[in-house]
Amino acid sequence: MQNSTDLFERAQRLIPGGVNSPVRAFRSVGGTPFFTKSAQGAILTTADDQELVDFVCTWGPAIHGHNHPVIREAIGKALEKGTSFGTPNPYEVEMAELIIDLVPSIEKTRMVNSGTEATMTAIRLARGYTGRNKIIKFEGCYHGHADSLLIKAGSGALTLGNPDSAGVPESFAAETIVLPFNDLSAVSNAFETYGDDIAGIILEPYPANVGLIFPRDGYLQGLRDLCSKYESVMIFDEVMTGFRVSAGGVQEKENITPDLTTLGKIIGGGLPVGALGGKSEIMDHLAPMGPVYQAGTLSGNPLAMAAGIAALRLLKEGDCYDRLEQMGAQVRNAISTTLQETGIPAQIPQTGSMFCLYFTDKTVENLDDATQTDTERFNKYFHTCLENGVYIPPSKYEGNFISTAHQQGGIDQACDVFTQALRSL
Numbered sequence: 122m123q124n125s126t127d128l129f130e131r132a133q134r135l136i137p138g139g140v141n142s143p144v145r146a147f148r149s150v151g152g153t154p155f156f157t158k159s160a161q162g163a164i165l166t167t168a169d170d171q172e173l174v175d176f177v178c179t180w181g182p183a184i185h186g187h188n189h190p191v192i193r194e195a196i197g198k199a200l201e202k203g204t205s206f207g208t209p210n211p212y213e214v215e216m217a218e219l220i221i222d223l224v225p226s227i228e229k230t231r232m233v234n235s236g237t238e239a240t241m242t243a244i245r246l247a248r249g250y251t252g253r254n255k256i257i258k259f260e261g262c263y264h265g266h267a268d269s270l271l272i273k274a275g276s277g278a279l280t281l282g283n284p285d286s287a288g289v290p291e292s293f294a295a296e297t298i299v300l301p302f303n304d305l306s307a308v309s310n311a312f313e314t315y316g317d318d319i320a321g322i323i324l325e326p327y328p329a330n331v332g333l334i335f336p337r338d339g340y341l342q343g344l345r346d347l348c349s350k351y352e353s354v355m356i357f358d359e360v361m362t363g364f365r366v367s368a369g370g371v372q373e374k375e376n377i378t379p380d381l382t383t384l385g386k387i388i389g390g391g392l393p394v395g396a397l398g399g400k401s402e403i404m405d406h407l408a409p410m411g412p413v414y415q416a417g418t419l420s421g422n423p424l425a426m427a428a429g430i431a432a433l434r435l436l437k438e439g440d441c442y443d444r445l446e447q448m449g450a451q452v453r454n455a456i457s458t459t460l461q462e463t464g465i466p467a468q469i470p471q472t473g474s475m476f477c478l479y480f481t482d483k484t485v486e487n488l489d490d491a492t493q494t495d496t497e498r499f500n501k502y503f504h505t506c507l508e509n510g511v512y513i514p515p516s517k518y519e520g521n522f523i524s525t526a527h528q529q530g531g532i533d534q535a536c537d538v539f540t541q542a543l544r545s546l
């Protein structure tokens with residue numbers, strides 16, 4: 122097999138930038154991305170035969186680690202029966218039951234193929250349901266790459282310095298009101314000005330495409346109250362946090378009931394899936410019940426459903442979230458102790474199996490704070506970790522993930538590497 126350098130050279134001649142998703146390209150941290158030839162548990166094996174403890178976890182889905190035997194077996198069994206039917210299938214029903222059982226606010230759900238499809242549909246549904254046009258989104262929140270959401274967006278858009286993508290007509294962008302996160306009065310003012318035309322608010326309740334930001338006390342409830350007052354649809358984008366921070370996502374943890382929720386990543390068990398769900402009264406506006414059109418040839422695909430069902434069932438077993446929280450706390454403690462020893466100004470927001478490291482002396486509460494953190498220091502830290510066998514996301518704007526598989530040795534090794542990398546800065 123070719124090594125990563127050769128593969129990347131070949132890929133760049135064939136694929137824009139050599140990658141099929143921009144965040145993989147190492148543009149922000151510099152250097153050449155490695156190619157992965159296999160992944161098992163917490164470990165990625167590169168085309169160069171380097172073994173890396175993986176804190177990207179395929180950008181969130183691999184909460185049970187890579188290639189989990191139970192998920193693999195479920196896919197294998199489903200595979201024997203066929204790969205796609207284009208008709209309703211029993212797996213979809215079981216998946217809907219699991220989601221509705223686990224996520225408190227969801228009464229009905231529709232499966233799609235990615236988080237982007239889920240958020241795009243949720244926005245259209247909010248507009249169709251309310252008969253209004255405008256939506257509110259927050260600076261640094263990333264909801265996939267649908268036109269009206271690629272404005273002051275996080276994740277790869279921000280990493281590449283392109284938070285307002287080319288190709289989005291100004292007239293589309295004009296329907297999106299973009300506000301700073303954690304500033305309730307900005308939202309209140311927007312409602313006072315445009316209240317009659319605001320179809321909904323969409324937010325990552327814990328923005329994780331700009332590192333990891335927590336809402337101020339009362340902020341989420343304040344948004345809920347404003348949405349209720351102005352009869353606007355509250356959409357929680359829990360593509361990253363759903364089944365990750367708890368079985369019921371941020372909404373369960375913070376005891377907030379959104380009207381719609383978008384999901385992805387973990388519910389596919391590593392195969393491509395997204396979903397949206399929420400109140401029946403709103404969801405029933407989707408075709409064929411209602412006038413809001415949405416469709417997908419591969420939606421509810423049997424292999425993806427089988428993988429996702431297995432992943433969700435595993436989450437329901439045992440003390441998975443306690444173990445993830447313990448490992449998250451172990452990482453936070455190791456890093457915090459080293460920061461104190463070295464005097465390096467940095468913050469490590471963490472909840473359960475999600476965390477990030479911001480090089481700044483100030484708590485990060487919004488996009489402006491995040492962009493002011495030290496990029497050069499982060500990039501040096503990233504490369505030192507990588508050279509020593511630990512892969513963290515190749516951008517200061519991405520959340521890190523831990524899987525249950527990290528327990529088998531990976532977490533201790535990684536904490537040593539994090540500590541050494543900080544000491545070397």
Ligand code: HOZ
Nearest residue numbers: 142144180276277330519
């Ligand atoms: N939400 C992921 C990044 N935070 C998406 C990964 C990608 O764009 O490839």
